[in-house]
Amino acid sequence: MSDLLKLSLDEVSAKLKGKEVSATELAQEAFAACQAAQPALNAFTAFDEEKTMAMAMAADARLARGEGGLLEGVPLAIKDLFAVEGVDTSASSNILKGFKPTYESTVTSKLWDAGAVFVAKTSMDEFAMGSSNETSNTGPVVNPWKAKDSNESLTPGGSSGGSAAAVAADLCFGATGTDTGGSIRQPASFTGTVGVKGTYGRTSRWGVVAFASSLDHPGPFAKTVKDSALLLAAMSGHDPKDSTSLPNDVPDFAAAVGQSVKGLKIGVPKEYRVDGMPAEIDDVWQKGIDWLKAAGCEIVDISLPHTKYALPAYYIVAPAEASSNLARYDGMRYGNRVEGKDLVDTYEKTRAAGFGHEVQRRIMIGTYVLSAGYYDAYYLRAQKVRTRILQDFHDAFDKVDAILTPAAPSAAFGLGTKSDDPIAMYLNDVFTVTANLAGVPAMSVPAGLDKSGLPLGLQVITRALDEETMFKVGAAIEDSAGFGFKAEKWW
């Protein structure tokens, strides 16, 4: 493998436009690197070499005519939740195993329109329900990072674990993910990559397998903040096929990268200092505060009083919406069917065989909280608590321009160490889930390594529709952190 794959998206894009490298050559390298890493990392669920090479050749033709788009010739990996026409799209679930969409998701369409080249589908927690990528029907993805002097396999985080691992291991130049409670930002923190979700509705959900519709945010993984801004801009924009898609124009997010943060007010919420949090998380947070102070920001102590209620509210709203969304998997129109003695028996057998335990557990919780007599006590109350959480953010953003927090409560943990306790697993999203409930933009930026050499991320949250300030602050952290660390290659 040459060093080409180690470049950032922005750097390789310049080489493609300068004809120093062809899209075909690059696609071959990325494809070969993904295949070579697959036995060790298990990050991918599907390849289509013919499609990859055809897209790369078309990109070369456009580049030769001087017509290349923003992402022309850049190989990207796609989370298995996005419909890619003709390529297996199963949400890492047995119930959809072998499903080949006859259509393309809006987000991937936009990426291909910008010239990007499909390289592989990436593994994820089944239906995006998980924080460790262990509920995938193709088995856990392994984090390219290992702790110093240890050979233990670590989780890349979840649910978008395959995408995070693929970017961290330099197998592609970016990847798509979806973030419903932290499924982009927590894996980004665990793998030393940049992970972003924009304002709710910035990116269309059309053609993305639905989990919890009011919380699902498609977004990118990237190696740098600038790359993530380029990717989010390419993915965003109004889509008439998604009624929650924002009609607003998409600013040039990348133009915000590198702009001065002097004079910005940065909020530090006291409620994010949770019990039992490792001292190293606190340390990296303090470093972030110091960096931004040194860059001319004003640090302001703030309070987001309803933070502790975010996760319990999430675990009502998300399963409720999931139980409705997943009702469509009944073995009739698509997906797999298990024949029973009658129609109901067929439904029940099909769903029991097709869904894994975590998905079934969440469907049951969702069904229960929506069932007659419980709707007001659970779902309606949770939606009201959600309004309280949004109000917390509104109050905070009266005083500050951005909020700085840790992205995850720990570094990457060992595979299998948390899978027996659903609530311990859910707590992974304690810092990220508030931004999903409130729909505000948030990103994770690599900020440092813990004492065992594992990456830790910092989270930047801004007002709805103000992704530009988020990228500005994110880039300032990236600059000061001088992260530049990569997992040592063992795969």
Added chain:
Amino acid sequence: MSVTADDVRRIARLARLAEPEDRIDTLVGELNGILKWIEQLDEVDVEGVQAMTTPVAFPLPMRKDEITDGGIRDKVLANAPKSDEGFFVVPKSVE
């Protein structure tokens, strides 16, 4: 609130999930653990609070009532577990 084994069987039926008998006790434990944890929400004063619908308020878009897609029968049927002569084939549902 907590659930019993019978509640779990009823929920499974509502959710159209054939849960084997030997999974019921495990599910009772797991569901009760999660429901107990969720009970914290009772501490929040939600008196007079509107349920959240959207983070960014904008009027729901209207469009002309016209056909914008269609004529793709074969594509629609392409992933059907069973189809025949342009139709989905499903188990008999009316006796």
